[in-house]
Amino acid sequence: MARVGILGGTFNPPHIGHLVCAASAREQLGLDHVVLMPVFVPPHKTVTDDPGPQERLELCRLAVADDPGLRVSALEVERGGPSYTVETLRALQDARPEDERWFIVGGDMAQSLPTWREPEGVLALATLAVAEREGITRQDVLDRVAGLAGAAERVRFFDVPRMDLSSSLLRRRLAEGRTVRHLVPAAVERRIDERGFYRRNPYPGG
Structure with missing residues (x-):
């Protein structure tokens, strides 16, 4: 059995904040590893400036x-279509029923849990790591x-260093020709x- 964290997102692009969040969850919650799971299409928002799921x-x-x-x-990318958490967790449960799953979200997303598809199904399949x-x-x-x-038993919290960093900020910097070093x-x-x-004007051949 493994204690597995799942961090879903568009990752457009992935940045240091994502890695710090994943590493913080792994350390504080005693997870064996954390899986980044990029969506094919997010169900509740439009992906802008998207180089594509692959x-x-x-x-x-x-x-x-x-x-x-x-x-x-690559589960959600290979499945295609909108990505719903409960469907992803069921697929992971079917593949490795012995694992203990922790679904990692920010506080804002956790507050919206009642509006998700089958929110109680989500909590039955994973602990919500906020x-x-x-x-x-x-x-x-x-x-x-x-x-x-199940909310009382299946919602846990962990600390993340404050970082004013988002993928949309990075896309804006890149569009303006600024560095994201x-x-x-x-490697990213x-x-x-x-x-x-x-980039607004991609390099030749890009």
Whole structure:
């Protein structure tokens, strides 16, 4: 049996904040490893400036290559279509029923859990690992999910260093021709640079 964290997202592109969140969850929750799982299509938002799911998957693989505690899953990319957490967790349960799953989210996403597809099914399949962030308290989250069966036992919290960093900020910097050095892993920066991703005027052949 393995204690496995799952960090889903668009990862457009993956950045240091994602890795810090994953590493913090692994350390504080005693997880064997954390899996980054890029979506094919997120169900609740539009992906802008998207190099495509296969490229985002490759960027994630490059991002975690130097950390044996982090892995990448192509499950949602290969399945195609909108990505719903409960369906992903069921697929993981079917593949490895012996594993203990922890689904990693930020406080804002945790508060929206009651609006997800089959939220009680999510809690039956995984513990919700909530990254604490400034502006949203533990009680805020617990109050919002209190009506869901299993919430009291299946919601846990961990600390993440504050980082004002987002994929949308990085896309904006790249579109403006600015550097993202030290904001993304070096291998991710090289791939973005070589392919001209997120640039308003991509490099020739990019």
